Amino acid sequence: MGREELIGKLRESHRVIEPGQDVAIELFRPEDAPGVAMAYYETYGDTFPLEHVYDPEEIVRRNATNDQYTVVARTPRGEVVGLFGLFRHAPNPDVYEAGQLMVLGSYRKRHLSTEFSKVALESLPRRLGIPVVFLEAVSNHTVSQLIALPWGLTFTGLEVECLPSGSRAKENDASRNTSLFLMFKAFEKPSCAVSLPEPYRAFCETLYAELALPRVCSSAAALTGETLASHFFLQETGLLRLTVTRAGRDFDEAVSTAEAKAGPRGMVQIFLNLGDAAAPPAVELLRARGYFLAGLLPYWFGADGLLLQKVGREPDWDAIQGADQRAAALRDMVREEFKRAWRGETGLPDPAEDRDGLPGG
Secondary structure, three states, rough: HHHHHHHHHHHHHOOOOOOOOOOOOEEEEEHHHHHHHHHHHHHHHOOOOOHHHHOOEEEEEEEEOOOOEEEEEEEEOOOOOEEEEEEOOOOOOOOOEEEEEEEEEHHOOOOHHHHHHHHHHHHHHHOOOEEEEEEEEOOOOOOOHHHHHHHOOOOOOEEEEEEEEEOOOOOOOOOEEEEEEEEEEEEEOOOOOEOOOOOHHHHHHHHHHHHOOOOOOOOOOOOOOEEEEEEEOOOOEEEEEEEEEEOOOOOHHHHHHHHHOOOOOOOOEEEEEEEOOOHHHHHHHHHHHHHHHHHHHHOOOOOOOOEEEEEEOOOOOOOOOOHHHHHHHHHHHHHHHHHHHHHHHHOOOOOOOOOOOOOOO
């Protein structure tokens, strides 16, 4: 069944859920699937980029494995009025993303988001033995950041303008995307070896201390052999994510191919494996191509990941709201990184607001 047919069925079956009912927060049951799909439709209309969220059969299939755990807010009649998910997102299956939190409008003053956050970020991971959770908290407001902070999550990065928001920019009335703060929590903290690029050594070591993560630093090595990488591309948004398990001699070519696919106004994110001794020279190559730091991803590959990014124009820094001084400092650091990348590419003292495309591609 295609996307249009799935959404058509949801539109036809839509009905109003009576407000004010008691609500229980529990793990997903197969009979919840139509209500979960309907919640996505009510929240996002037909715009959510992943088709499977509108497909009850696919929702059931995904929740029958350890790849995804959905928690729902359910009325006594079995109606789904809210949900969130824990799902595998990284190359390391021990890392789960907490996300896609939504509560129907008529139930949004019931503190369900606070209850969901406790389950998602504390009790459920401990119950299931999940070693690492993270979330991507929006920055156009601070609500999701503030919900996560009491449960011990730490800011580790900022992905600039990667989530479609439908908002309007200040200049030329052009559409701007929302930036996302990366926030991580490790329930288990095994030691691992990492090869740290010198430009970001202090940044990584500061976060290791804050997260109490034991690390052994290993030496860097040259780019040799073939690059081992996979990509994920959302054509609707121009976002391309290149996950690099191993950087080889052809790494520059792999990056060039990714940039061409993203297009001149797209965004490219490169996930590097710090367990790969070639990560430091890979970072130097990316910095020369105009990439700047997005953040640290603990245990992303088993070893940690380092995320770098490249965008087609200067982000709207004033639109990025941080919930505390750590978030604000992270935003300012990423902004300085962007300026460094811009100066390196163009030789100009200040980044331009009307860039025509990704530099250095």
